[in-house]
Amino acid sequence: MSIVTVQLGQCGNQIGFEVFDALFSDSHCPQGLCSKRENEAYQASCKERFFSEEENGVPIARAVLVDMEPKVINQTLSKAAHSGRWKYGQHSCFCQKQGSGNNWAYGYSVHGPRHEESIMNLIQKEVEKCDSLNGFFIIMSMAGGTGSGLGAFVTQNLQDQYSNSLKMNQIIWPYGTGEENDAVHKICAKLMNIKQISFRDINQVLAHQLGSVFQPTYSGEGSFHYRRNPLGDLMENLVPHPEFKMLGVRNIPQMSENSLAYSTFTWAGLLKHLRQMLISNAKMEEGIDWQVRPPLSGLPTLGKMSLNKEFHFNTSIANLVILRGKDVHSAELGAFKDPALYTSWLEPVHAFSVWKTQRAFSKYEKSAALVGNSQFLVKPLDMIVGKAWNMFASKAYIHQYTKFGIEEEDFLDSFALLEQVIASYCNLGF
């Protein structure tokens, strides 16, 4: 089944390019560490999922590129075309002349309705090229005008128009929340030893993370049968309740190519780190706080998660671990099934799933990705809401939004909703 990607705004398009590049490079990686037949099945599955029929041999990404000003899309298209290995469809972009000015209201209330028909038509065309549609992958930043505002508008439209398909929004958080860019920045600095970090480096790390989750994985039937409904399976495992749909991705290992040549890993080692990353809410494998432990079962819980406490334990609703590489079947995951890690709603057997695939990812002999529905994102969300509230209380910048039809009421509604989400996630400890 195929996934159609919608890349929105500068950030969405820059990252989207790196994602397709990572997916393509990985699927054509010679060191699959598996049999030729398996490798071919992997390639075919990846291709069906993310690329469409080639004209003259070059696969075309199943993507729609949207931006309100042309510079980034032009760059993205030419970068792909120049690589010679894959490209974007010639008619898959929608572009205007003037951007959204970093204004959500402009992206949502002005660009949205104005260009609704053209954009949805483009998406429809892309959907028609799929034999069967698994769902949509939407890449957007939160801080700007197009990705954020127009992205919200498009997501709503997709909900209405394709109500049976699944949507996954990959959002990029602004700097200063400790999430995404900040975290990836640190990954680039500490683990990958990149001296002058560019946005390209950051985007490539993100692309690697996403690739390691969305590349084909074996379904229950075993080898050669790759999962047909990745989005559905993912959501079934991880999103039991519509109020809780914020997922976080953690990846291990992450290192520069040079270091990779000299490193070996064991599944036990990798998984131990990954588990601790989960419960201590660390973003990378260095500087993990090993003091954090799950509450001992049988003892009363320590009370509501306090956002100010330094060493709080990260409670999960559900987790999915995706393992790729050598000897993957020998990996032992019992520690992830510990009921102490989870809320009491689901039986641990339902709260935790693992997908194992022999075929290695990228250049990593062994790699593990954790997609989790947990309290991962509460702190950054809380931080953003706090900053926004302070600004709103001073009425700063409000005139820039009311100019385009977003009223104070709308702001208050959003605040109320987010406070609800934060409160719900905070109470998972009970």
Place this chain on the structure above:
Amino acid sequence: MTQSVVIQVGQCGNQIGCCFWDLALREHAAVNQKAIYDEAISSFFRNVDTRVVGDGGSISKGKICSLKARAVLIDMEEGVVNEILQGPLRDVFDSKQLITDISGSGNNWAVGHKVFGSLYQEQILEKLRKSAEHCDCLQCFFVIHSMGGGTGSGLGTFLLKVLEDEFPEVYRFVTSVYPSGEDDVITSPYNSMLAMKELNEHADCVLPIDNQSLFDIISKIDLMVNSGKLGTAIKPKSLVTSSAGAFKKRQEKPFDAMNNIVANLLLNLTSSARFEGSLNMDLNEISMNLVPFPQLHYLVSSLTPLYTLADVNVPSRRLDQMFSDAFSKDHQLIQADPKHSLYLACALMVRGNVQISDLRRNIERLKPSLRFVSWNQEGWKTSLCSVPPVGHSHSLLALANNTCVKPTFIELRERFTRLYKKRAHLHHYLQVEGMEESCFTEAMSSLSALIQEYDQLDATKSMPAEDLPRLRVAV
């Protein structure tokens, strides 16, 4: 890609404008070696086939035929505009885009605003509409003028109201040269005060400049050039004050060096909208991010580097120096002290081979010494444009919305009051039809209200940054 139109008004406005077009041509020539008319050039220039008579000559793609500036030149005396039209840039300007008169405004805002305003309103509208028609997607009007005289000040601000009514969706960025302490025009306080009211009400963004700061920058450069220290040979063309080739042969005019600084400001301001980069910043984003309240739209600008030394290696230490310089008073285009006042927001527009990590590192480094308003502690807007200015490997333009502009306005009010109390020269204004004393008192209240808004923000400076109680929801 969007286009912008420059409207240069009065002697000062036209002289600065002239330097701007000179440097813009040089910049695009350096980047666009194959002389293809591309989107970057089209932001400020039209491509015209001069053999075609009348309006049909515009060419939108392909090789450059003849470039015409997207400009409207307005002056109520002929001297300056004539000189431009006879100078080396004569072919760059469309002779139909001029509005001139003979007698001048006599350093009288009322003459510029009321008399010439009504006299030329139709013509002005016509030229503006023409220039807008030539644009695929017009984003911004840049108005360049001085505050202290009659034409730039009066007619220049009359224009703003016309622009707002006729093109409400197009941004109005105004570069205003404020009178210095020792100004040779006695009535400049009146002119400036009356102009300020218009700027308050009809401009989206104002970049105030004063001659004293420009002069100080020049002195600093001269000192550097003449010091003859080892290893201080300066790269040719890299001076922020130097003109492009056009003026090389003949004697440079006295204000050229100063005007070039302002021209460079405008070039850097628009670079991210014209050229590509990993983090673009369009002109509409400047207004969105830097103007939290509609009236507080005065931005203090500072440019670095002022020159590039001839040695080629640029270790990142020097890059960091560039960021520090941007926050030094020596590099500001207006006399003010942002470090000891309150930042509402700050934009850093970087050009050249600089990465996001360099940017973040320097922001972290400089943050502790700067005070930001409590609700905008991370009020930094950044952009990265990959194309550096001519003669440099990288550059930085900082735009600060900071309460440090308050003293400038307070001083303006004081100079105004001194004159007005004695009713000196007032009759020159009141005898103009449409002018009454209320114009003066209204202008005064407008300025006082503005100063008070800055006062209120300053008062929060000493309060600790407290988080306000949040919404509580039932779980």
